[in-house]
Amino acid sequence: MAPIEYGQISWQNGLAYSEQYQDVYYNSDKGLLETDYVFLQANRLAERWLDYPNASFTIAETGFGTGLNFLLAAKLWLDTAPVKANLHFISAEKHPLSPTDMSKAWQQWPALKPFSEALIALYPKALEQRSVSLFNQRVRLSLLIGDAAAAYQSLSQQQPNIEVDAWFLDGFSPAKNPDMWQDRLFLQMALLSNSHTSFATFTSASAVRRKLMAAGFQVNKQAGYAKKREMLYGQYAGASHAT
Ligand SMILES: C[S@@+](CC[C@H](N)C(=O)[O-])C[C@H]1O[C@@H](n2cnc3c(N)ncnc32)[C@H](O)[C@@H]1O
Numbered sequence: 001m002a003p004i005e006y007g008q009i010s011w012q013n014g015l016a017y018s019e020q021y022q023d024v025y026y027n028s029d030k031g032l033l034e035t036d037y038v039f040l041q042a043n044r045l046a047e048r049w050l051d052y053p054n055a056s057f058t059i060a061e062t063g064f065g066t067g068l069n070f071l072l073a074a075k076l077w078l079d080t081a082p083v084k085a086n087l088h089f090i091s092a093e094k095h096p097l098s099p100t101d102m103s104k105a106w107q108q109w110p111a112l113k114p115f116s117e118a119l120i121a122l123y124p125k126a127l128e129q130r131s132v133s134l135f136n137q138r139v140r141l142s143l144l145i146g147d148a149a150a151a152y153q154s155l156s157q158q159q160p161n162i163e164v165d166a167w168f169l170d171g172f173s174p175a176k177n178p179d180m181w182q183d184r185l186f187l188q189m190a191l192l193s194n195s196h197t198s199f200a201t202f203t204s205a206s207a208v209r210r211k212l213m214a215a216g217f218q219v220n221k222q223a224g225y226a227k228k229r230e231m232l233y234g235q236y237a238g239a240s241h242a243t
Contacts, residue, residue: 004127004145007095016066016105020095023172025065025105032109034202034225035072042200042222042233043166045073049081056086060164060192062148062180063171064091066105067123071115073168074139087139090155090164092148094180099124149185156191164192169201174208181208186215193217193236204230 008019016025026034040046049057059073070089077087097105102123106116118134122141126132131142144151148171155162167189174181189199193216201208204221209232212219216238224231 001145005095006098007101009097009101011104014108016097016101018095018172021172021176023176026068030226031068032072032112035069037225038202038231039069039168039170039200040073040076042231043168043198045076045166046080048165049077052081052085054085056088057081057165058088058090058163059166059168060152060189061089061091061168061170062185064093064096064143065170066097066102067091067119068109069168069170070141071112071119074135075112075115077139078135083138086137088142089139090142090144092144092146092151094145094147096127096143096145099127148180149182149188152188152192153184156188162192163194164189164197166197167193167199169199169203169208174203174205181205181211183211183214186211186217190215190217190236190238193238194240195236197236198234199236200231200233202228202231204228204232208232 010017010019018025061069064070070091073089074087081087103120106120109116122132122134126141126143130145131140133140144155171177171180199212199217202224204224209219212232212234216236217234218237219232219234221230221232
């Protein structure tokens, strides 16, 4: 495996800031509420997980960052889904935070300490082995280190039967990080999606909307969180690929 290039972070009032992308990891000090609104609610996860009938549910993310989206999704899963079911959270990350920066980032969210301690303890192993189980094996975290489009392409080639139930399109804004929001990413998303697959993203950039629609997603807009005017969410409505 190639050596990991850690993200170059600076700290602005305790919040992680990316020197590479000149962008913040969170837009406000209300990161927990933002994740809940943009990713958990817009994918209707609480409703889908209550009385969830299947053995596992798969979320795929672009940009693991501090793992805030991961931990809040895992917490919701533990709170709502049937005990016998498992959550598989896959996240593609091009520049993982170093374990030291990861620990520092979590000082921001003391309320989540019981959860973040579990992630911080296993994070070096997750970077090394790329997959770890947490919370009494009820949640599996798989990290795909590298560019999201390339990582999901490899995943669909290596595991053609994998089906994503919900996409979290995070990553820095398309204006600051156009490389991540390339056509190939949306094509890979389609290949890993089925009629039950939802997506949500903080951005409402028209290029992203067009690419999602071209890949077969039905796209809706709603008010964005806090200062963001609009965000996108929706459902895969294209040809069925995953089996
Ligand atoms: C806004 S942060 C994500 C926040 C994260 N979801 C969380 O819960 O903390 C954006 C992340 O996208 C990653 N990233 C940027 N370009 C990428 C690419 N092409 N492929 C995968 N990850 C990328 C960055 O390194 C950064 O960690």
